[in-house]
Amino acid sequence: MLPVLLVAVDNTVLSFALPAISEALAPSGQQLLWIVDVYPLVLAGLLVPMGSLSDRLGRRRLLLVGGTGFTVVSALAALAPDAGTLIAARALMAVFGAMLMPSTLSLIRNLFADPVQRRTAIAIWAAGFSAGAALGPVVGGLLLEHFAWGSVFLLAVPVMLPLLVLGPVLIPESKDPSPGPVDPISVVLALATMTPLVFAIKSLTASGLDLLAALCLLASVAAGITFVRRQLARPEPMLDVTLFARPVFTGAVLANLLSVFSLVGFLYFVSQHLQLVSGRSPMGAALVLVPGLVVTILAGLLAVRLVRRFSPAAVITAGLLLNAAAFVLVALTGTWGSDLLLLLAFVLLGAGVGAAETLSNDLILSNVPAPKAGAASAISETAYETGAVLGTAVLGSLLNLAYRRHVEVPADLDASQAAAASETLGGATAVARELPAAVAERLLDSAREAFDSGVLLTSGIGAVLMVVAAVIAHRTLRVTG
Structure with a gap:
């Protein structure tokens, strides 16, 4: 459960650290998205x-x-001097993170x-994500009020040390008794x-369909088709794609993906709204x-x-x-500006995600034999992380686009200030601290209204x-009923 806890803490802490990262590293709107997106x-x-x-x-x-590598790189990410270095560190964290979750x-x-024990265990496993998400904002908020943004990445050290010390003693080893050979070509595919799929989505939402986005989409489709054909042709495929011919399996994967899409897309903007629009501290948010x-x-x-009944x-x-x-x-919150409605909305979202994630993961695992559990778990986790990518890339990019189109930058700003203020709400907040009170107030009012102007659009798409x-x-x- 410790790796599950860590990954959940890391994802939630990062959402709450975005305003501090925006002010400290001054990333562009696209860099801010990549800090979030590159990991998933x-x-x-x-x-x-x-x-x-x-x-x-x-x-x-x-x-x-994976636990060892993730811990070391998380500590290095805490010392990143600029946005590019942080993006690179997050990418390396993902390499080791990919070893954690399917395992x-x-x-x-x-x-x-x-089956009953397995379903209960998966519910506890899913609850580990939620517990980490609950722990992340509280501990992260406390850290952000007293220390620099990099402190949130250091949470990995105390969480993972017990795993690295006790894991070899308490966790039994298991593997496929008759595994096939490793297939590097399938890894590349x-x-x-x-x-390129996620890059194309980001490009589409940021600047519309251009040549680069179209080429990325074509490359993704071509690689995907080649990957599927290779798996079908191999006697020992890396991924048994015939599982997707089962409606229950495919439906469970899609339910998993779209549930996480809703959760991550929600957290991306609500954490910024509570801090930068409502004016709450990280802990208060x-x-x-x-x-x-x-x-x-x-x-x-x-x-x-x-x-048991339904x-x-x-x-x-x-x-x-x-x-x-x-x-x-x-x-409605975007219209009325009520934090109470945001709280109620997240309660509803939490109830939906908690139920859907637990049962969809159970359906995915129960449709494969135990020796192939790693591959099936990887499909489940791929759906989870793809949903996380799409949630941020689609809803986050649309939100940034709405912000850029609606924000009105005062003429009093110089070129660098205007550029920062027109990119992100965090950038506008940082610039406002350098301005006279009257100019700062005009900028912040416009920036906050521009940020919330994207709420109606993104929430409508989510619904x-x-x-x-x-x-x-x-x-x-329903065949399972």
């Missing part, structure tokens, strides 16, 4: 290869290697053969599919979200009981509809996508 982008491309590798080399072994879920699949994070934990555990399809569908309702409330996801889940998963 690299992770999404490597999860399937690492999951397959854990089946071959041993899940505990890869878990400990944890596949170890659970092999430790618990009984997996990365070549994910990387974190406390607003704690009720929703607690509900996420409880919903995951409750889902295990609910499926089908998994019904529970997952209801969870996705709760996500849609949360985005409708966010749209529609969650309704679509609920329809897909209802149609594909």
Whole structure:
């Protein structure tokens, strides 16, 4: 559970550290997105290869290697002197992070053969994400009020040390008894599919369809088709793509992906809204979200009981509809500016994500034999991280686009100040500290209104996508009832 806790803490802490990073490192709007995006982008491309590798080399072994590397690089990220270095450190963290997550879920699949025990264990595993998300803002908020932004990355050290010391003693090793050979070409193809896809999405939302975006999309599709054909042709594929022919499996993966899309997209802007628009401290902003994070934990555990009376399809569908309702409330928040509505929206979102994530992960794992658990876990985690990438890339980019189009920069600013203020709300807040009170007030009023102007658009898109996801889940998963 410790690696699960760490990854959740890292993701949530980063969301709350974005305003401080914006002021300290002065990244552009695209660099700010890449600080968030590069980790799940690299992770999404490597999860399937690492999951397959854990089946071959041993899940505990890869878990400990990943834990060691993640801890060391997190400490280095805390010392990054500029945005480019931080992006590079986040990319390297993703390489080791890709070793962590499939190993944890596949170890659970092999430790618990009984379906009820396995479902309960997965609920606890999912609750670990939520507990980390709850711990991250509170501890991170406390650190950000007293120390520099880099302190949030140092959280990895105390979390991972017990794993590295006790893991070899307490965790049993497991692996596929008859693994196939490692396939480097498939690894490259997996990365070549994910990387240009996300880059194209970011480019589309930032500047529309241009030649570069079109070429990236074509490259992604070509690499994806080649990857699938290679897996079908090999006697021992890195990823058994025929699993996607099962409606339950595919529906569970999509439910997983879109649930995380909603969660990460929400956190991207709500953390900035609470601090930079509402004027709350990092700790105060974190406390607003704690009720929703607690509900996420409880919903995951409750889902295990609910499926004794209702089908998994019904529970997952209801969870996705709760996500849609949360985005409708966010749209109202954009109109009324109420932090109470944000709190209620995140409670609804937490309930939906907690239920949908727990049961979708269980359905994914229960559709494969135990020896292939690493590969199946990697598919689940790939869906999770792809949802994280898309949540930030789509909703975050649209939000930044709305900001840039609506912000009005006072004429009193010099060129560098105007450039920083027109890129991000964090940049405008930092510039305002250097200005006379009257000019600063005009800039901040415009910047905050511009930031919130994107709320209605992004929340509307989120609500529609969650309704679509609920329809897909209802149609594909009801065979399990």
